[in-house]
Amino acid sequence: MHVNKKIAVVGSGLVGTLLAIYLKKLxxxxxxxDRSKDIRTIDFSGRSINLAMSTRGWRALENIGIADQVHAIGIPMNKRAIHIANQELKYQPYGMNSESIFSISRGGLNKLLIDIAEKEGVHFHFETRIWDVELATATLFTGESEFGAWQALQYDMVFGADGAFSRIRHRMQRQNRFNYSQHFLNTGYKELHIPADANGSHQLDKNSFHIWPRGEFMLIALPNLDGSFTCTLFMPFEGAISFEQLTNVQQVATFFETYFPDTKNLIPNLTHDFFKNPTSSLVTMQCYPxxxxxxxxxxxDAAHAIVPFYGQGMxxxxxxxxxxxxxxxxxxxxWQTILETYQQARKPNADAIAELSYRNHTEMxxxxxxxxxxxxxxxxxxxxKKYPEKWLPLYDRVTFSHDSYLSALQIGDKQNYIMQQVLQIPNIDAIWDSEIVEQTIISLLEK
Amino acid sequence: MHVNKKIAVVGSGLVGTLLAIYLKKLxxxxxxxDRSKDIRTIDFSGRSINLAMSTRGWRALENIGIADQVHAIGIPMNKRAIHIANQELKYQPYGMNSESIFSISRGGLNKLLIDIAEKEGVHFHFETRIWDVELATATLFTGESEFGAWQALQYDMVFGADGAFSRIRHRMQRQNRFNYSQHFLNTGYKELHIPADANGSHQLDKNSFHIWPRGEFMLIALPNLDGSFTCTLFMPFEGAISFEQLTNVQQVATFFETYFPDTKNLIPNLTHDFFKNPTSSLVTMQCYPxxxxxxxxxxxDAAHAIVPFYGQGMxxxxxxxxxxxxxxxxxxxxWQTILETYQQARKPNADAIAELSYRNHTEMxxxxxxxxxxxxxxxxxxxxKKYPEKWLPLYDRVTFSHDSYLSALQIGDKQNYIMQQVLQIPNIDAIWDSEIVEQTIISLLEK
Incomplete structure (x- = not known):
């Protein structure tokens, strides 16, 4: 029987706020x-790396009729623009059916969702620090400092949507038999900025996700509504080519001239921003229950923080x-059954997208x-294209379908195995669209 | 240049106390x-599962001349005694060269080491709870309660030897880029007891490590000096045959009669102990740095807690x-170089023995x-035996050699691959000691 509950959602980020809207509508x-200030009152957008909204994200918005409002602040990207050193720009379409992923400002989307939630009647309590939770009674403890006096706030249920370093999870971790792992990449990232040109237009193709792949490191750029691009440099923290090696303005300038010469006139504040902006780390966090x-x-993220290389975190x-x-x-x-089946349904898929995201670092x-x-x-x-019922590429299944992440991982592995065989066919680069290649794929699929 | 340091070791367990003796001698x-009482003042032995001391453990004791004192409280076990249902007892020797592992009471060994350390001049501070550590200054914070007033204790260095749930590590975990995982088995364990007979003698062969292997679950027994055996039942927490299913005296009695009929007269307090003793969990904990x-x-254990199935934790x-x-x-x-090379040398080996221990659960x-x-x-x-320069079995390499755990894992995998081929030879159970088999192994080794 449906009974209205008093529910706390810890964290006013994208997932927490969206969940709040759903629960309020019910x-x-x-x-x-949220421990932070209301993001609507501050200029800084909060978390970096622009979002890439795709099919799974859109569905969650469509279900409650707010997809159109979000579409209005997104820029479709229907392809990768690949900037290979000393070569012409190459384009690689994203979707089989010309689908796009959408570049959206994390901060902008977050503000919009909070506005919508507030209109629905969700209560927001900003600058409220949660230090602990009593699991059995859904009681949150808040106060000015970790070691000061705390106030107890009791609810019927608590959702921990408080991100990769969740306080709610921190308490759950102290339970016996709680599995947990946090694994950091040796690669970090730093944000840079390509401003709009004098006319306020984009200086690179705005409907592309731009990549400068350089092996151990890479630069990416995603378009913003104001004509600028948000750039991110991914590079190892330590080693021959690494953040550790770039300690002064001259080194940074030389590094970009050497490896990204075509960005020379695009990033005017390169060395200033390089030393102003932090070098951030990337973590995969897995846990259960x-x-x-x-x-x-x-x-x-409180349940499954992943690296950003598949654009699937949000x-x-x-x-x-x-x-x-x-x-x-x-x-x-x-609710006992709801929550139990929720974790059983989602955990294998969370692990699968964690693995796929980790692997996609190398791909990108x-x-x-x-x-x-x-x-x-x-x-x-x-x-x-010829046999759509036989083959949906991995990227499409992850990004443009609602198939489970787990089946995407499993089918993707099988497809990759088949393609490794196909690439062994003599003279494959000449006969790649021949009957023989097709028949080889079909027979391997049937195995 | 050697400078005498003021060093804190957090944890008066086996490793902490042994380390203290080494450092004091230098x-x-x-x-x-240690947060606990002096183990010498309490009757309870502390941690369960008897230890199996083997070659690596002995060397650490020999280096500082205390191996003989520990030998005196150990019982050599030169074989597994395998109790298969409805079959005669089978013996499987442990070492190629008749080596033994030694059953030793954890509590007894701990008391002995603390006595030795105290005689050397190590200062022990029992019932001293460490709540936090400031890493950069090697300052420990102690006090009655986590939220009361704390006292700062400053040292030149701090060693965290405070076990799988280390407080020192807990602080290190909050650093950026700290990798960490804790993974619990679905199998738990419960201690039981086989007392000495009326004459004070062992009721089973005392120089054997006894196993009752039953697939998903098993019973083991290790000899004690007083004629008794410490038994441990390993079994899943949940499932068809599990701790969860054994909720009353009748169920436990029936379970033992069904699966371990030969223990009927050996464990007189079976049902009493079963419900008195806790069901404990088993964790693999890995971290870095x-x-x-x-x-x-x-x-x-503070750096690398492993499951006990290879007898290699201590x-x-x-x-x-x-x-x-x-x-x-x-x-x-x-010390900067000492600690850095220490972690680089030990981490791959800690991961290797974690993996080997996890796998050995199935083997046992x-x-x-x-x-x-x-x-x-x-x-x-x-x-x-015939080609000792070509083959040292995995168990021997782990247990009776000083080869690294990592090379044991790697060579063990190669050996296992070879043996899987050998077991495919037709009629292998008849011709297992033939020339053909030998030559097959040699040629596979040379590949």
Whole structure:
């Protein structure tokens, strides 16, 4: 039986705020608590790396009728623009059916979602620091400092949407038999900026996701509405070519002239921004269980933080919300069952997208510059267009479908195995669209 | 240059106390702090699962001349005694050269080491709770409660030897780029007891490590000096046959009668102990880095907690101490280098023994009851005896050698691959000691 609950969502980020809207629409009393200031009152956009909204993210917005408002602040990117050193720009279309992913400002989207949530009647409590949670009673403890006096706030349920370093999870971690891992990449990232030109227009093709793949390191650029691009340099922290080696203005300037000469006139504040902006780290965080009885559940990055190389972090978190909403509808009021089936349904998929995202680091930084890889993609696209019922490329399944991440990983591995065989065919670069190649793929698929 | 340091070792367990003895012998001022009471003042032995001391552990004791005192409280076990249901007892020798592992009471050994350390002049501070550490200054914070007033204790260096749930590591975990994982088995364990007979003698062969392998679950028994055996039941927490299913005296009695009928008269207090003793969990904990500059280092379980199925937990921790002592001798007084090379030397080996220990769960509970596995062991032993320069079985390399755990894992994988080929030879159980088999192994080794 449906009973209205008093629910706390810890974290006013994208997933927490979206979840709050869903829960409020179902009739619950919803409180969102966040240690930070209201993002709408500050200029800084918060988290970096522009988002790439794709099919799973859109569905979560469509379900509650707010996709159009978000579309209005997104820029479609229907291809990768690959800047290989000393070569002409290459384009690689993203989707089989000309689909796009959408570049959206994280801060802009977050502000919009909070506005929508507030209009729905969600209560926001900013600058409210949660230090601990009592799992069995869904009680949050808040106060000025970790070691000062705390106030107890009691709810019927608490959702931990408080990100990769979640306080709610921190308490769950102290339970016996709680599995947990955090693994940092040796690669870090730094944000840079390509401003609009004098006319306020984009200086590079605005409907592309731009990549400068250089093996161990790479630069990417995503378009913003104001004509600028947000650039991100991904590079090892230590080693021969690394952040550690770039300690002064001259070194940074020489590095960019050597490896990214075509960006020379695009990033005017290069050395200033390089030393002003932090070098940030990238973590994969996995844990289990995600829920405690009918009281507590982790969602989004708090349950499964992943590296950004598949552009699926927010999309995976939004899909958590979609699945949770389906289960709420299915198990009317039985929260114990809702939460248990939620974690069982999502955990294998969270692990799968973590693995796919980790692997895509190599794909983006190295393979996009590799002729054999580009040939493989071409063969796949060709075959998939002719036999769409036999082949959906991995990228499309992850980005433009609602198939589970787990099946994407499994089918993707099988497809990759087949393509490795196909690439062994003598003279493959000449006969890549021949009957023989097609028949080889079909027979390998049937094995 | 050697300078005497004021060093804190957090944790008065086996590894912490042994390390303290080493450091004190080198001339340092050494303080061991432990949240618990002095184990010498309490009857309870502390941690369960008897230890199996083997070659790596012995070396750490021999280096400082205390091996004989420990030998006096150990019982050699030169074989597995395998209790397969409805079959005669089978024996499987442990070492190629009749080596033994030694059953030793954890509590007894701990008391002995603390006595030795105290005589050397190590300062022990029991019932001293460490709540936090400032890494850069090697300052420990102690106090009655986590949220009360704390006292700062400053040292030149701090070693975290405070076990799998280390407080020192807890602080290091909050650093950026700290990799960490804790993974619990779905199998738990419970201690039981086989008392001595009326004459004070052992009721089973005392020089054997007894196993009752039953697939998903197993019982083991290790001899104690007083004629008793410490038994441990390993079994899944949940499932068809699991701790969860055994909720009353009748169920436990029936379970033992069904699966371990030969223990009927050996465990008189079965049902009493079963419900009195806790069901404990088993964790693999991995992390990195282990050190902070020249100030802080993790050692033993605090750096690498493993499951007990290879009997190497304490041995690996003692080998940490041996290696650290070698590096101290090598890099006289340069603690930054000592700690950095210590973690680089030990981390790959800690990961390797974690993996080997995890795998050995299946070997013990399932494979020891498998004819094909026993045949494999027989072939390996036969070949290794004839060609000792070509083959040292994995168990021997881990348990009775000082080869690195990492090379044990790598060579072990190659050997296992070879043996899987050999077991495919037609009629292998009849011709297992033939020339053909030998030649097959030799040619596979040379590949």
């Amino acid at each position: 009739g619950h009393e919803v409180h969102v608590l 995600w829920v405690y009885q009918d009281k507590i559940a982790l969602i989004g 999309n995976a978190g939004f899909e958590d919300v979609t699945v949770l909403a389906e289960l709420i509808a299915q198990h009317n009021g039985d 930084s190295t393979k996009t510059a590799d002729e054999s890889f580009l040939l493989q993609k071409k063969i796949e696209q060709h075959f998939a | 001339g340092h001022e050494v303080h061991v702090l 282990w050190v902070y500059q020249d100030k802080i280092a993790l050692i033993g 041995n690996a921790g003692f080998e940490d101490v041996t290696v650290l002592a070698e590096l101290i001798a090598q890099h006289n007084g340069d 509970s399932t494979k020891t009851a498998d004819e094909s596995f026993l045949l494999q062991k027989k072939i390996e032993q036969h070949f290794a």
